[in-house]
Amino acid sequence: MAKLSVNINKIATIRNARGGNNPDLIKVALDCERFGAQGITVHPRPDERHIRYQDVLDLKNVVTTEFNIEGNPTPDFLELVKKVKPEQVTLVPDAPDAITSNAGWDTVKHQAFLKLTIKELKDLGMRVSIFVDPLAEMVEAAKETGTDRIELYTEAYAKNYHQNREAAIAPYKSVAMLAQKLGLGLNAGHDLDLDNLKYLHQNLPGLLEVSIGHALICDALYYGLENTIQLYLRQLDPTPTLP
Ligand SMILES: CC(=O)[C@@H](O)C(O)COP(=O)(O)O
Numbered sequence: 001m002a003k004l005s006v007n008i009n010k011i012a013t014i015r016n017a018r019g020g021n022n023p024d025l026i027k028v029a030l031d032c033e034r035f036g037a038q039g040i041t042v043h044p045r046p047d048e049r050h051i052r053y054q055d056v057l058d059l060k061n062v063v064t065t066e067f068n069i070e071g072n073p074t075p076d077f078l079e080l081v082k083k084v085k086p087e088q089v090t091l092v093p094d095a096p097d098a099i100t101s102n103a104g105w106d107t108v109k110h111q112a113f114l115k116l117t118i119k120e121l122k123d124l125g126m127r128v129s130i131f132v133d134p135l136a137e138m139v140e141a142a143k144e145t146g147t148d149r150i151e152l153y154t155e156a157y158a159k160n161y162h163q164n165r166e167a168a169i170a171p172y173k174s175v176a177m178l179a180q181k182l183g184l185g186l187n188a189g190h191d192l193d194l195d196n197l198k199y200l201h202q203n204l205p206g207l208l209e210v211s212i213g214h215a216l217i218c219d220a221l222y223y224g225l226e227n228t229i230q231l232y233l234r235q236l237d238p239t240p241t242l243p
């Protein structure tokens with residue numbers, strides 16, 4: 001069964017809207033864990049529009065499940081993760097002004113940089129994952145970087161799911177099999193939701209973890225956080241349901 005890591009960026013977005021501490025990010029992270037989340041993901045961005053660097057330091061002291069820090073490996077980001085030493089660092093090549101992450105790494109072009117950065121982080125005991133598009137060439141070159149895992153950027157899958165889910169999953173399935181063959185661990189994330197998650201999970205061999213934020217927090221407005229986390233966990237349950 002793939003692990004569910006709840007991305008709490010959006011909680012920080014709401015908190016920052018009023019400058020106080022409501023909602024309390026630390027409390028939400030602990031509650032997500034209490035409600036069944038198997039990991040907490042944050043993606044501090046250089047403008048600290050949602051998660052602040054201080055949040056990451058504070059979360060480190062309380063998160064007891066897998067702590068996953070995502071971000072562009074700028075000098076500031078690298079200094080932060082080296083201080084915090086989370087279980088997993090996910091490197092994402094996003095531009096500082098991007099509304100959200102919008103592409104995976106070009107693992108061919110950035111091979112040397114990734115190799116160096118990944119080695120540094122792994123030597124300090126962190127597991128490293130890198131964000132990639134579902135392209136065989138990028139996954140093959142990801143293997144050469146020394147990364148432990150790849151995170152498949154699932155925006156295209158989510159976008160095309162309702163039109164033709166078989167076609168939407170096809171490139172992901174194919175690189176998931178390639179990753180398995182290459183001995184790369186497999187994560188996935190971006191725009192996953194209660195509609196598209198189960199099919200992704202059923203079709204990606206070796207899927208280890210999904211990180212979900214935007215849709216999960218939106219769903220929590222209607223169903224409540226505890227129910228919502230349970231609903232997402234149910235999508236990842238390998239037990240076949242009765243017809
Ligand atoms: C890496 C990734 O897929 C992003 O989805 C992510 O972490 C979300 O970031 P924002 O919450 O800033 O859109």
Ligand SMILES: NCC(=O)COP(=O)(O)O
Pocket residue numbers: 007041070151188189190191192211212213214215216
């Ligand atoms: N790595 C993806 C992530 O953490 C959350 O993405 P989203 O669910 O907010 O699109």
